[in-house]
Amino acid sequence: xxxxxxxxxxxxxxxxxxxxxxxxxxxxxxxxxxxxxxxxxxxxxxxxxxxxxxxxxxxxxxxxxxxxxxxxxxxxxxxxxxxxxxxxxxxxxxxxxxxxxxxxxxxxxxxxxxxxxxxxxxxxxxxxxxxxxxxxxxxxxxxxxxxxxxxxxxxxxxxxxxxxxxxxxxxxxxxxxxxxxxxxxxxxxxxxxxxxxxxxxxxxxxxxxxxxxxxxxxxxx
Numbered sequence: 001x002x003x004x005x006x007x008x009x010x011x012x013x014x015x016x017x018x019x020x021x022x023x024x025x026x027x028x029x030x031x032x033x034x035x036x037x038x039x040x041x042x043x044x045x046x047x048x049x050x051x052x053x054x055x056x057x058x059x060x061x062x063x064x065x066x067x068x069x070x071x072x073x074x075x076x077x078x079x080x081x082x083x084x085x086x087x088x089x090x091x092x093x094x095x096x097x098x099x100x101x102x103x104x105x106x107x108x109x110x111x112x113x114x115x116x117x118x119x120x121x122x123x124x125x126x127x128x129x130x131x132x133x134x135x136x137x138x139x140x141x142x143x144x145x146x147x148x149x150x151x152x153x154x155x156x157x158x159x160x161x162x163x164x165x166x167x168x169x170x171x172x173x174x175x176x177x178x179x180x181x182x183x184x185x186x187x188x189x190x191x192x193x194x195x196x197x198x199x200x201x202x203x204x205x206x207x208x209x210x211x212x213x214x215x216x217x218x219x220x221x
Contacts, residue, residue: 031098082117083154090104106176122162125206125208132201144217145219
């Protein structure tokens, strides 16, 4: 039997209110992300627990030794078409029902260079990490992990089956005006696609329990 509010101690009611007040407002979180958390209460609970509850030293040391990503595409590496680089994500109305206005605000709605056919790899998160940590775990030179916006659109259009579903995102690194950005592609509850953009220095840590994915070029050994 669940407790009523009056059965909780006053300090806990105040704590609940404080957490609620700090949740992102509608203008700070997009619908795809909100729906993802709504449908995955277990992941939301784990994420809040990791932030709010102290972690025992032994568990922390064990976490720090884990890999951040695991390769899931294996021997099935998707191959992107050769593209001329003229397509941008913000203008890709034929693919995305939602396009983050920050593509324009950051000045990254820009064309890129032509690229040949390119093999890519798909990874899935297995340890909490920031963008810099995720991509940095794959190469000390993260610029080698960049795709162009046209290549990202090509992947999304041709390899939709590799995208993370259930409201969670798949991340792609790209460069614009010598700066690094992350395109975050999500599949909405109705099946429509949305794309957000972040700077690679965005400090938030992404929760591994959501099994976010990354797509990067297959680097030569």
